[in-house]
Amino acid sequence: MQPQRPNPPRGGPAVGHRGKALVAQGPHKLPQTAPQMLPAPRPAAPSLPPAAAAPGSARLQPRHRGALAAFALLVLLPFAALVWYLWAVAEDQYASVTSFSVRREDQASPMEMLGGFAGLSTGSSSDTDILYEFIRSQDMVARIDARLDLRAMYGRPGMDPIFTLPAEATVEDLRDHWQRMVRISYDQGDGIIELTALAFTPQGAQQLASAILEESTAMINDLSATARADATRHAQDELDRAMARLQAARGALTGFRSLHQIVDPEADLQSQMGVINTLNTQLAEALIELDMLLQATSAADPRVRLRRDKIAVIEARIAAERGKFGAGSGGEAYATVVGEFERLTVEREFAEQSYLSALAAHDMARAEAQRQNRYLAAHVRPTLAQTAEYPQRLRIAALAGLFLLLGWSVLTLIAWSIRDRR
Numbered sequence: 001m002q003p004q005r006p007n008p009p010r011g012g013p014a015v016g017h018r019g020k021a022l023v024a025q026g027p028h029k030l031p032q033t034a035p036q037m038l039p040a041p042r043p044a045a046p047s048l049p050p051a052a053a054a055p056g057s058a059r060l061q062p063r064h065r066g067a068l069a070a071f072a073l074l075v076l077l078p079f080a081a082l083v084w085y086l087w088a089v090a091e092d093q094y095a096s097v098t099s100f101s102v103r104r105e106d107q108a109s110p111m112e113m114l115g116g117f118a119g120l121s122t123g124s125s126s127d128t129d130i131l132y133e134f135i136r137s138q139d140m141v142a143r144i145d146a147r148l149d150l151r152a153m154y155g156r157p158g159m160d161p162i163f164t165l166p167a168e169a170t171v172e173d174l175r176d177h178w179q180r181m182v183r184i185s186y187d188q189g190d191g192i193i194e195l196t197a198l199a200f201t202p203q204g205a206q207q208l209a210s211a212i213l214e215e216s217t218a219m220i221n222d223l224s225a226t227a228r229a230d231a232t233r234h235a236q237d238e239l240d241r242a243m244a245r246l247q248a249a250r251g252a253l254t255g256f257r258s259l260h261q262i263v264d265p266e267a268d269l270q271s272q273m274g275v276i277n278t279l280n281t282q283l284a285e286a287l288i289e290l291d292m293l294l295q296a297t298s299a300a301d302p303r304v305r306l307r308r309d310k311i312a313v314i315e316a317r318i319a320a321e322r323g324k325f326g327a328g329s330g331g332e333a334y335a336t337v338v339g340e341f342e343r344l345t346v347e348r349e350f351a352e353q354s355y356l357s358a359l360a361a362h363d364m365a366r367a368e369a370q371r372q373n374r375y376l377a378a379h380v381r382p383t384l385a386q387t388a389e390y391p392q393r394l395r396i397a398a399l400a401g402l403f404l405l406l407g408w409s410v411l412t413l414i415a416w417s418i419r420d421r422r
Contacts, residue, residue, distance in 0.1 A: 063419065067412050074411070075404045082400050091160045092388035093181075096205035098213055099194045099380035102127040102220055104373065127223060127374060128191045132184065134219055135195070135212060138171065141178045143215050144208070150174055153204055154181065163391065182212070192379065202385045209382035217376045228369035235358070235365035242358035246351035253344045260337055276321045283314040 104127075134140055144150060154165035154177060165177050185194040195212060199205035257263055290307040297304065 063416065066415075070412060071408055074408045075401075079397075079401050079404055083397055085162075086391065086393040086397060089160055090391050090393070091163055091200055093163065093198045093200060093390035094202040094205045094385040094387075095389050096197045096199075096202070096209040096382045096385060097194070097380060098197075098209045098378065098382045099192060100213065100216070100376055100378040101190070101192045102131055103375055103377045127220065128186070128188075128193065130223070131216055131220065131376075132186050132193060135182070135184055135193075135216065136179060138175050140212070140215060141175050142171070144178075144211050145174065147211050148204075148207060150178070153199060153208070182208070194380075197382075198390055206382050206384045213376075213378060213382060220374055220376045224374040227374070228366075231369040232362065232365045235362040239355075239358040239362045242351070242355040246348070246355045249344065249348040249351040253341075253348055256341060256344055262337070262341070264341075272321060276318060279314055279318045279321065283311060283318065286311045286314060 141150070151165060151167060151169060151174065155167060163181075165174065169177070181198045183196040183198070185196075186192075187194075195209060197205050197209040197212065199208055286307060290304065290311060293301065293304055293307055
């Protein structure tokens with residue numbers, strides 16, 4: 001038996017092999033007629049690009065508006081205020097320029113001059129450093145204020161609140177304003193200080209620079225005097241001690257001579273020795289005469305007795321003269337007196353030698369101090385300006401505009417970066 005074909009469902013025609021694919025696509029795809037070949041679908045028409053937006057139709061976003069507002073607030077408005085202040089309010093300032101350095105005169109010794117090492121003058125960097133700090137100090141401000149009245153010089157001739165000084169300014173305010181109006185350039189390699197003094201009049205600037213130069217010269221002279229005093233103080237102290245010691249030695253020797261009534265014990269000793277020698281000579285002659293007389297006559301001769309008496313007297317005198325060496329005036333031994341005199345003489349001679357050495361050292365110290373003489377050498381005298389060069393308006397405006405623009409750019413980039421991260 002052959003298997004029977006399944007009956008087609010009710011309500012629809014039979015579907016062949018070609019219609020199976022259509023049945024698989026879904027019931028709504030089934031054709032109502034007999035299966036036949038479907039025509040190929042037509043290709044869809046290409047879509048046209050959207051019409052370009054008309055110029056000027058784009059709108060600014062809120063962040064763009066914020067950036068423009070910040071530019072106007074942070075750049076344009078401060079820059080315009082600065083330009084208005086510089087060209088409408090700021091007072092003209094005149095500059096007086098001076099340049100100087102501290103020099104030291106070194107006079108070489110003859111041996112150095114023969115050896116070719118002599119120098120005329122050299123710079124002193126340490127003194128220049130001191131002078132640089134002194135010009136910037138409050139002491140210099142006080143000295144110049146006492147001479148020129150800086151409050152009146154930098155008082156407000158107009159409405160400038162920055163480059164002028166109020167009448168009730170304190171010493172600290174005056175010092176801060178001084179450091180803005182007096183500009184110092186210091187070359188440590190050459191030891192040269194270049195100073196620019198600013199004022200509202202050419203004469204005021206020149207007077208200010210001249211006063212600073214004079215006060216600097218006075219300060220260097222004080223340093224030189226102090227250095228000379230320090231160099232000779234030790235030598236002077238040694239000289240004073242040597243002089244006091246010499247005076248004490250001479251006083252002791254004078255007191256010794258007054259006490260013993262002897263000017264020079266050595267000379268007195270020589271005199272005493274001369275007397276003894278003379279007596280010894282006479283004694284020898286008397287003995288010879290006595291011997292000759294005894295040979296010519298007998299011992300009972302009166303001349304023999306006279307010769308013997310003369311010999312006795314001479315021997316007694318010699319003994320008396322020799323006794324003086326044992327006891328001097330006042331009962332003191334003559335040897336002790338001579339020893340004391342010699343000690344005092346040695347002390348006096350040593351004191352004299354010490355005094356001479358101290359005097360030579362003092363003279364040498366003074367000569368050395370004179371050879372190292374400091375002085376202020378002004379390379380450029382204070383100038384008198386004819387044109388107001390300050391404030392430098394174009395430079396200040398350009399730098400301010402550049403920094404304002406850079407600041408606005410950085411703040412804008414930071415703000416946009418934070419917004420994009422949210």
